[in-house]
Amino acid sequence: MRKAWHPGAVVAALLTVAAVLSGALAGCSSTAAGHHTAAGAKHESTYGSLPSFLPKQSIQADSVLTGSVQRPALTVQGDAVRVGTGGPAVLITVTGPQVPGEGLPYQTSATTCTWIVTITTGSAPEPIDPHDFSSTDHLGAVTTPAFVPGQPTPPAVAAAHTTTTFELRAVMVVGEGLMRWAPDGKHPVAAWDFEVEND
Numbered sequence: 001m002r003k004a005w006h007p008g009a010v011v012a013a014l015l016t017v018a019a020v021l022s023g024a025l026a027g028c029s030s031t032a033a034g035h036h037t038a039a040g041a042k043h044e045s046t047y048g049s050l051p052s053f054l055p056k057q058s059i060q061a062d063s064v065l066t067g068s069v070q071r072p073a074l075t076v077q078g079d080a081v082r083v084g085t086g087g088p089a090v091l092i093t094v095t096g097p098q099v100p101g102e103g104l105p106y107q108t109s110a111t112t113c114t115w116i117v118t119i120t121t122g123s124a125p126e127p128i129d130p131h132d133f134s135s136t137d138h139l140g141a142v143t144t145p146a147f148v149p150g151q152p153t154p155p156a157v158a159a160a161h162t163t164t165t166f167e168l169r170a171v172m173v174v175g176e177g178l179m180r181w182a183p184d185g186k187h188p189v190a191a192w193d194f195e196v197e198n199d
Contacts, residue, residue, distance in 0.1 A: 067083045069184075069187040073189070077115075088121075088122030092120075094179050095117075097113030107199050111171070111198045115167065117167070118163060121158050121162055122161070126183075129156075135177055136177055138176045138177060143172065146168065146170070178193055
């Protein structure tokens, strides 16, 4: 004799099967997620490492460069350069240029540029001459800056173990350029890259 199924029993059976399947799927998902997280954590811990056969990086960012006639230092404005000028080394920094203003209604093709130069001497004095500095623009033109009128003029020779700061000024075209220092007046030993902007 065949037993009749009641609707309530059928619904209960279907709910039981659904609960079992849901639990099984949840277990699989959590297991997969766990494997994914573990793999991801392992991947993140080794991300960015370089192969051991590659050469080690020898240049440090923002480090003080050493300049000479044989190998002039090329850096950016604001960075210091150590220069040996036949005696104890000096440390020199060039910052700028500063311009009269930016965002003006009319942008000129050239503007007045002012640089701040700081020289720290070692155990020997160091001559300071504006003619030892020169600025070049992206067109190749060379300009010799001058001391800024009304600003303190540095001594002709900076004493040993002193820090001297002064300003240099020149008119430069808008664009990229280099400020160079040649302590002997002829051979640059350091150059600072800059950009003239007035927009």
